[in-house]
Amino acid sequence: MSAEKSGQTASFLFERERGKLQRSFSTMVKVVGPVCNLDCDYCYYLEKSALYPEKKLNLSSFRMKEEMLEKFIRDYICSQPQERIEFIWHGGEPTLAGLDYFRKIIVLQQKYSEGKQITNVLQTNGTLITDEWAEFLARHQFLCGLSIDGPRKFHDNHRRFTDGRGSWERAVNGARLFRKHGVEFNTMSVVNASNSKEPVAVYEFLKELGSRFMQFSPIVERIALDEKEALSVVDRRYDKETALMEENVSAVDWGNFLCRIFDRWVRTDVGYCYVNWFDNTLAAYVGQTPSLCSMAPYCGCSLAVEHNGDAYCCDHFVFPEYKLGNIAEHNIGELAKSDRQLFFEQYKKDFLSARCRSCAYLAACGGDCPKNRIAETAEGESISCLCQGFRMFFEHTRKYFEFMANELKHQRPPANVMKMKF
Secondary structure (H helix, E strand, O other): OOHHOOOOOOHHHHHEEEEEEEOEEEEEEOOOOOOEEEOOOOOHHHHHHHHHHOOOOOOHOOOOOOOHHHHHHHHHHHHHHOOOEEEEOOOOOOOHOOOHHHHHHHHHHHHHOOOOOOOEEEEOOOOOOHHHHHHHHHHHHOOOEEOOOOOHHHHHHHHHEOOEEEOOOHHHHHHHHHHOOOOOOEEEEEEOHHHHOOHHHHHHHHHHHHEEEEEEEOOOOOEOOOOOOOOOOEOOOOOOOOOEEEOOOOOOHHHHHHHHHHHHHHHOOOOOOHHHHHHHHHHHHHOOOOOOOOOOOOOOEOOOOOOOOEOOOOOHHOOOOHHHOOOOOOOOOHHHHHHHHHHHHHHHHHHOOOOHOHHOOOOOOHHOOOHHEEEEOOOOEOOOOOOHHHHHHHHHHHHHHHHHHHHHHOOOOOHHHOOOOO
């Protein structure tokens, strides 16, 4: 995004970040690009193979070459100012790269660590996890994100193998192997038109699965009606005719989903189970900046790095106009503080609607992810299509978060909220 399009010249990001020799940033590395063994009907990433029309959609074409992998690991570590370096391996399905590939990753990290602490995060659908995989992940202390949408009927409704079979049983087995071998894991559940109707069933299932750290991600995507478009899932700047993805969660269902889960959590599970939206809302109430990028004032610096080294502003903005460059040609640290990246990050706050700016819950909501700003106010400004749902949640939970924030202020555990009657 250009400075002209953002309407800014010397933003806070340029003043505070541009002059730094190094700035902290993260990456989601697509070691196998969009290649996956599942064909989830709401996936926004499978079709990214269209960005590389000269390649066949198979593992040999899309697995990151070892020389590219080595350059990335070396430059990523060297580009970071902090002592703890986190690698996030994403997909597609990254375990398709193979266990030996990840053994090579560990060797390269050790080679270039220079005394820094290296940590790894693996986002996986869990279907390829074996005892050998789980032993490796536990030994090297990987934090694993397991993609699972709840009970079988919800999960298999959308998350199927390419031959149409549901993947729930294999995903659940992946969780079992994580528990067996002591792999630390959290769950990532896509909240969609079906599972949003039964939030408590989803929550209780995840607890039974052994998840104490739950991430819920609402599905909000627009589909181009022009079948000639290379990418059917389009971003906020697409101005031709579109339709909402059938699997999208509605604002009301999203709000109800959060409220009903919160009602269960606040009575029995505070301090035991951690839910991304609840943790970050509490952070906002105590005056901290939420770590969840959609709730923060500005987009975080979290680049998506494709199999061939192409770097994009964000995992949800892997479109040609958001390409920063290629890490084979540019140092990844320089891409992270390039004009395009910095203006991308500040867009979130610079283009808040008047309604958002005057909202009592802005500090917690942050105006939501810019990709979700596909609804319009009466004044013609863009707002999140989930706005009504977020407002439902914040209004429903306000007194509880105010109490928990006060407990923290006085150095008492927020779990005391479970003893209170409101």
